[in-house]
Amino acid sequence: MLFSFKNLFSGLKKNIQESLPDIEERLLSGDVGPVVTKELCDLIKQSDLKTPEEIQSFVERQVEQWVTPQTSFNLPTHRPFVFFFIGVNGSGKTTTIAKMVHWLGQQGLKSLLVAGDTFRAAAVEQLKIWAERLNADFVGGAPGSDPASVVFNGIQAGKSRQVDAVLVDTSGRLQTKTPLMEELKKVHRAGVKSAGKDLDQIFLVLDATTGQNGLSQVIHFKEALPLTGLILTKYDGASRGGFVMRAVRETGLPLRFVGVGEQVADLQIFDPAKFSKNLF
Ligand SMILES: Nc1nc2c(ncn2[C@@H]2O[C@H](COP(=O)(O)OP(=O)(O)OP(=O)(O)O)[C@@H](O)[C@H]2O)c(=O)[nH]1
Ligand SMILES: [Mg+2]
CATH class of the missing domain: 3.40.50.300 (P-loop containing nucleotide triphosphate hydrolases)
Known part of the structure; x- marks a missing residue:
């Protein structure tokens, strides 16, 4: 089955901290790579979040922060x-x-x-x-x-x-x-x-x-x-x-x-x- 982030948190245990090995495996198969996977799992582990919904919005915010460019895109002022x-x-x-x-x-x-x-x-x-x-x-x-x-x-x-x-x-x-x-x-x-x-x-x-x-x-x-x-x-x-x-x-x-x-x-x-x- 092709990995999708859409079902990253579906079918996991109610207390998601117990499902960390599953999450880790799913992230690894989703082209996220070992570095980001470890970072995300460590963050979840250190958090006191429990339900899939809580973790999902936490991860979304984390990813948003990671992909936000350090500088905004501005067109140069010189020509051309x-x-x-x-x-x-x-x-x-x-x-x-x-x-x-x-x-x-x-x-x-x-x-x-x-x-x-x-x-x-x-x-x-x-x-x-x-x-x-x-x-x-x-x-x-x-x-x-x-x-x-x-x-x-x-x-x-x-x-x-x-x-x-x-x-x-x-x-x-x-x-x-x-x-x-x-x-x-x-x-x-x-x-x-x-x-x-x-x-x-x-x-x-x-x-x-x-x-x-x-x-x-x-x-x-x-x-x-x-x-x-x-x-x-x-x-x-x-x-x-x-x-x-x-x-x-x-x-x-x-x-x-x-x-x-x-x-x-x-x-x-x-x-x-x-x-x-x-x-x-
Ligand atoms: N659906 C969709 N198709 C796209 C998008 N961008 C490009 N395409 C299509 O992808 C195909 C390849 O696009 P090109 O712009 O010719 O790609 P290229 O990188 O210039 O290709 P080469 O010059 O052959 O290396 C074309 O059929 C485009 O219409 C997009 O954002 N969405
Ligand atoms: Mg071209």
């Missing part, structure tokens, strides 16, 4: 600011960029999209179509061209065209494929060089339906680049997302946005209280 979107294949990078253009547009900000995914012709085309639809500027290169130079040129164009935001799409890549991760570092270096400073945001885009592998993605991408935040997509389906709590708790990276559908309006600022309520 540069956001990078990275992640594994199909995690939702390109769609998230489209949503971000829409979100920024609602605040009166103009975006330029950079097709740093030169790997597939269809990827360049997909981003270009979004740019046209959303009235954003666009910079791309020929399919198969050097993504680092496309990104360099794109950021330069963002400066000269005086847009507010430069949003850089990158090819999906497996976090364990060293040559592809090296290429990503090179693309990032080109971006920093072109911007003349650190990039304003480097978002790792994660698919909420991913299990354990999600944590591995966070760890490997964080090793490669100075990530600034996480975006969780496909949070609208029957998603699990337990790994995200673990990733946030263990890496300290803030979860910033949540994608809840395929439409441009389906991007929400991450809400810790809602997240922890939904989890259980």
Whole structure:
């Protein structure tokens, strides 16, 4: 049976302190990992809470506290600011960029999209179509061209065209494929060089339906680049997302946005209280 946080506390003994070994086992099978599991069980053990309902609201509040970012998300004041979107294949990078253009547009900000995914012709085309639809500027290169130079040129164009935001799409890549991760570092270096400073945001885009592998993605991408935040997509389906709590708790990276559908309006600022309520 697939673990769900929804039934974390169901079918346990009336005095839940006696059920701690069961809770521990359920948490471990739910992608929460040993560190967070131990922390939660220790907290329950030290508390004088007894019933499943009491423990549940206690755990919800604890998780909410853990996933609440240390700093709130503010748009930079300088122009243009540069956001990078990275992640594994199909995690939702390109769609998230489209949503971000829409979100920024609602605040009166103009975006330029950079097709740093030169790997597939269809990827360049997909981003270009979004740019046209959303009235954003666009910079791309020929399919198969050097993504680092496309990104360099794109950021330069963002400066000269005086847009507010430069949003850089990158090819999906497996976090364990060293040559592809090296290429990503090179693309990032080109971006920093072109911007003349650190990039304003480097978002790792994660698919909420991913299990354990999600944590591995966070760890490997964080090793490669100075990530600034996480975006969780496909949070609208029957998603699990337990790994995200673990990733946030263990890496300290803030979860910033949540994608809840395929439409441009389906991007929400991450809400810790809602997240922890939904989890259980
Ligand atoms: N339901 C749902 N679907 C989403 C969401 N975000 C993205 N998708 C879908 O997921 C699929 C992949 O999205 P893309 O944005 O192309 O993913 P990507 O990371 O750019 O993929 P690659 O460029 O191939 O690595 C598409 O069918 C999207 O419509 C979301 O929040 N909810
Ligand atoms: Mg893409």
